[in-house]
Amino acid sequence: EAGAIDLISKSDPPDVFLLRVSSMVRFLTLKNKQYELDTVRRTQQQLRRYEQMVAVHPDMMACIGRDGCFLAANPAYLEAFKKTSEALVGVSVESVVGASFFQQSVKPYLARCVNGETLAYQGWQNLSGLGRCFLDVHYSPVIEDNGCVSGVVVIMQNITPYRSGDHHPNRLKRQWLAKQRMEAMGCLA
Numbered sequence: 490e491a492g493a494i495d496l497i498s499k500s501d502p503p504d505v506f507l508l509r510v511s512s513m514v515r516f517l518t519l520k521n522k523q524y525e526l527d528t529v530r531r532t533q534q535q536l537r538r539y540e541q542m543v544a545v546h547p548d549m550m551a552c553i554g555r556d557g558c559f560l561a562a563n564p565a566y567l568e569a570f571k572k573t574s575e576a577l578v579g580v581s582v583e584s585v586v587g588a589s590f591f592q593q594s595v596k597p598y599l600a601r602c603v604n605g606e607t608l609a610y611q612g613w614q615n616l617s618g619l620g621r622c623f624l625d626v627h628y629s630p631v632i633e634d635n636g637c638v639s640g641v642v643v644i645m646q647n648i649t650p651y652r653s654g655d656h657h658p659n660r661l662k663r664q665w666l667a668k669q670r671m672e673a674m675g676c677l678a
Contacts, residue, residue: 542671543563543671544563544564546563546565546667546671547565548565548644548645548646548664548667548668548671549562549563549565549566549569549643549644549645549646549647550562550563550565550566550642550643550644550645550671551563551566551577551642551643552631552640552641552642552643553582553599553640553641553642553643554639554640555603555638555639555640556581557581557582557583557596557599558579558580558581558582559577559578559579559580559581559582559585560578560640561574561578562574562577562578566645568618568619569616569617569618569619569645569647570585570616570617570618571617571618572585582595582599583595583596586614590614594610594612594614598610598626598628599628599641601628602628602629602630602638602641603630603638603640603641604638605630605632605638606628606630607627607628607629607630607672608627608628609625609626609627609628610626611623611624611625611626611648612624612626619647621649622647622649623647623648623649623651623652624645624646624647624648625645625646625648625668626643626644626645626646627643627644627645627668627672628641628642628643629641629642629644629672630642642672644668644671644672646664646668
């Protein structure tokens with residue numbers, strides 16, 4: 490490529506000089522566009538991998554906008570609330586979990602999280618798809634490149650079996666580590 494630039498000589502007649510410069514600009518433009526396409530393809534492939542990881546994860550995961558409406562949810566979350574993605578996205582969290590539970594248990598955490606805090610709690614909740622569950626719930630802010638919080642990633646794990654003593658310590662540790670990795674990805678979104 491540097492050799493191609495050497496072909497341009499100021500001693501060329503003006504029309505030849507402009508033709509060579511024009512050809513170089515087209516060449517560099519095409520090369521740049523190919524680089525951009527390759528970058529887009531790699532980014533799309535990486536996004537598909539993230540989607541697959543979230544889709545197969547057993548924890549319930551959802552992304553909520555600053556307005557309190559669902560932006561996305563993984564299949565485990567959808568199953569827990571007996572919703573389809575189409576029926577959940579764009580809907581307020583309050584309308585899904587109920588006004589009372591939202592005001593008491595969800596809203597305070599969402600409000601703190603959109604101000605940049607990462608929070609966690611454990612508690613009982615009735616889920617339409619799972620029944621009464623003891624949940625380990627984590628709220629992580631979605632921080633954009635400009636530093637602004639655009640939403641919240643909520644990760645919920647049904648720990649009812651552990652609450653009753655029916656658990657294996659190594660499995661619990663592995664699940665906890667997997668959840669920490671998923672939370673870190675949510676913060677990078």
